[in-house]
Amino acid sequence: MRPPSACSARGCAHQRPSAAPLTPPRPSRSALAQRRAAPSLPALIATHRAGAAPALPANRGRRAFLGPCGAEPGAAVMAAAMRRLLRAGGRRGAALVVAAGGARSQTLRLIYTTTAAWKKNVAASGPEKYTEAFIKKQIEEFNLGKRHLANMMGEDPETFTQEDIDRAIAYLFPSGLFDKRARPMMKHPTEIFPEQRKIQWGEDGRPFHFLFYTGKQSYYSLMHDTYEKLLNVQKHQDQMAAQDLPPQKEKKNLVGSRWLTKTELEEMLLEKLSDDDYSRFIQLLQKLVTSPCGNIEENYIKKFSREISAQLQKVVIEPLKHDDRGVAFSTGEGERKTSRATVIVYDNGTGKITVNGIDVLHYFPVLQDREQLLFPFQFLDRVGKHDMVCTVSGGGRSSQAGAIRLASAKALRSFVTEKEVEFMRQAGLLTVDPRVKERKKPGQEGARRKFTWKKR
Amino acid sequence: MAVPRILRAAAPRLYSSLPAPVPAPAPAPAARSPGPGADDRLLTEPLSQPDFFNVKELFSLKDLFNARVHLGHKKGCRHRFMEPYIFGCRLDQDIIDLDQTMDHLQLALNFTAHIAYRKGIILFVSRNRQFCHLIESTAQECGEYAHTRYWQGGLLTNAPIQFGSGVRLPDLLIFLSSLNNVFEPHVAIRDAAKMNIPTVGVVDTNCNPCLITYPIPGNDDSPTAMELYCKLFKMTIIRAKDYRKQREVFHELQSKAEGN
Numbered sequence: 139m140r141p142p143s144a145c146s147a148r149g150c151a152h153q154r155p156s157a158a159p160l161t162p163p164r165p166s167r168s169a170l171a172q173r174r175a176a177p178s179l180p181a182l183i184a185t186h187r188a189g190a191a192p193a194l195p196a197n198r199g200r201r202a203f204l205g206p207c208g209a210e211p212g213a214a215v216m217a218a219a220m221r222r223l224l225r226a227g228g229r230r231g232a233a234l235v236v237a238a239g240g241a242r243s244q245t246l247r248l249i250y251t252t253t254a255a256w257k258k259n260v261a262a263s264g265p266e267k268y269t270e271a272f273i274k275k276q277i278e279e280f281n282l283g284k285r286h287l288a289n290m291m292g293e294d295p296e297t298f299t300q301e302d303i304d305r306a307i308a309y310l311f312p313s314g315l316f317d318k319r320a321r322p323m324m325k326h327p328t329e330i331f332p333e334q335r336k337i338q339w340g341e342d343g344r345p346f347h348f349l350f351y352t353g354k355q356s357y358y359s360l361m362h363d364t365y366e367k368l369l370n371v372q373k374h375q376d377q378m379a380a381q382d383l384p385p386q387k388e389k390k391n392l393v394g395s396r397w398l399t400k401t402e403l404e405e406m407l408l409e410k411l412s413d414d415d416y417s418r419f420i421q422l423l424q425k426l427v428t429s430p431c432g433n434i435e436e437n438y439i440k441k442f443s444r445e446i447s448a449q450l451q452k453v454v455i456e457p458l459k460h461d462d463r464g465v466a467f468s469t470g471e472g473e474r475k476t477s478r479a480t481v482i483v484y485d486n487g488t489g490k491i492t493v494n495g496i497d498v499l500h501y502f503p504v505l506q507d508r509e510q511l512l513f514p515f516q517f518l519d520r521v522g523k524h525d526m527v528c529t530v531s532g533g534g535r536s537s538q539a540g541a542i543r544l545a546s547a548k549a550l551r552s553f554v555t556e557k558e559v560e561f562m563r564q565a566g567l568l569t570v571d572p573r574v575k576e577r578k579k580p581g582q583e584g585a586r587r588k589f590t591w592k593k594r
Numbered sequence: 595m596a597v598p599r600i601l602r603a604a605a606p607r608l609y610s611s612l613p614a615p616v617p618a619p620a621p622a623p624a625a626r627s628p629g630p631g632a633d634d635r636l637l638t639e640p641l642s643q644p645d646f647f648n649v650k651e652l653f654s655l656k657d658l659f660n661a662r663v664h665l666g667h668k669k670g671c672r673h674r675f676m677e678p679y680i681f682g683c684r685l686d687q688d689i690i691d692l693d694q695t696m697d698h699l700q701l702a703l704n705f706t707a708h709i710a711y712r713k714g715i716i717l718f719v720s721r722n723r724q725f726c727h728l729i730e731s732t733a734q735e736c737g738e739y740a741h742t743r744y745w746q747g748g749l750l751t752n753a754p755i756q757f758g759s760g761v762r763l764p765d766l767l768i769f770l771s772s773l774n775n776v777f778e779p780h781v782a783i784r785d786a787a788k789m790n791i792p793t794v795g796v797v798d799t800n801c802n803p804c805l806i807t808y809p810i811p812g813n814d815d816s817p818t819a820m821e822l823y824c825k826l827f828k829m830t831i832i833r834a835k836d837y838r839k840q841r842e843v844f845h846e847l848q849s850k851a852e853g854n
Binding site: 267337339342343354358362366369 | 717738761
């Protein structure tokens, strides 16, 4: 007799002489159907006959085997034979073994399928989708776990906040991992599972949204609604024209507002958009806004516009302070490269300048630096009218001089009219010099200097 | 023996991983299915007469004429396969034979009504920007679906990948304009034919009526004509759905009475 392992790949109903009388097996399409419905689970065997043992999911879905069938001798023999069959028939295809028949008689039918039929197409399945029921279950588990955690930590479950949870988890599961996102965390499921589209159709297969088959239902639904508003506006306009009423001249001021950005719109719609789609939508909104009776739909338009916060911060010039001698003074801070300077400029002075407690002639022996210090006063024709006390640190001589210059110019703003402040600004006295030392790059000798080029 | 049901026959073409339909009654959200016997009666009852839903009364030749359905394009734009449907040509403009249109329209509306009665998914397709909003509103009002936007290539042929596995494809496509923006036949006509989905389409004198199951020769450019078509389709679908609800309630009451 041919050994069972040599059965052909076509898969034939294998009958052993010692087996119980055969009954025609019921075609259990449900087994195949279940496999298709749950592609991640290994092939299951569904047996509908009473008495047949339910199948156990086997190693990674490669092959399915029937577990211990029962105490009947015939069944045990069948099971043993099948196990031998499966171990021996180690081909690419999975062998789905369907057991059918009554409690006494069991027939085994070998059905071969290819991996393509049951292997999950990971690339094509897209991002993992979660059903609503799954998310709900996760939320319930989270709440339950939160209470358990509170009990464990000896705290009140009712007033256990997210910060408490984080602290508790950090205490119970200390982790040395650097990346915070890799450490154990316990957060509300809505924060963990990304907000995404749930299944878009009901039990009968009918999609919920009437534009489902377009592929971008939220976006096109938005376009549909916006166009409807536009039609409303045009109808209103026609009515006003028919009644010979003048169209409303008040236009909504668009200066302080901006439209939603593409990413914001994508977040709102939970859908990916192309640039073209986005620009079309904005054009439609513009048309709606600029049409004469567009004020009717203001509420609708407001949903898609955002306020721009004040861009220019008005620079406040501090008023003059007076020290105990009654002399007016003002302070200023300046920086240049790595130097930081603070300066106090006194009124009714003689042009005496002290830097870090040292006289300027000794601190800055070079004429160039002293000229830098002089420039703001020279510009304002106030040479010799002010005294200056400076503290400066960091940098070299030139940058310290530049820092003090900026600081003194800032301080002088308090002594001077607004027009002159504007002149100073235009002269560049009030602008921080952004130039810093450029970093050295690898493969080059310096920031720009390359290594000597050698022909060979 | 199971009566050939349109939806069940169409089921094998769904490349979805829905379990093969077990012979239970059609998916009823109100899970009070009347039972297999009543289900058969529900589905065979409208098949007893040729015009069961009496769609003929919804339109007349005068209505079609007033809505300018008979006006075709110029002689130069004429499609060869539309010649049988053209009555004649006046001052270079083709005139569509409204008698033929009446017959075709009746067949198409009857078919739509049957599909709607059997709870099929109906998809309105058109690429005419002028009537995009009208068609989408019509679809929304009768509880069906519309696609008047850019047609993504694999919508019907690659649906499980694009929408997710288990998606149900439309059971009928209604083309209110069978050309796209470049005056070529809409891709959906060919795709529906590939996927064995029946189509109903309004074909103008410059269109190709070949792959459309129920062509309706008529004007697809005038606003009046489009409004007429939308109105007719909406009325048939709503009528068929109401009738279905009526029959389901009736059968349910009957089975309850029998049960008692």
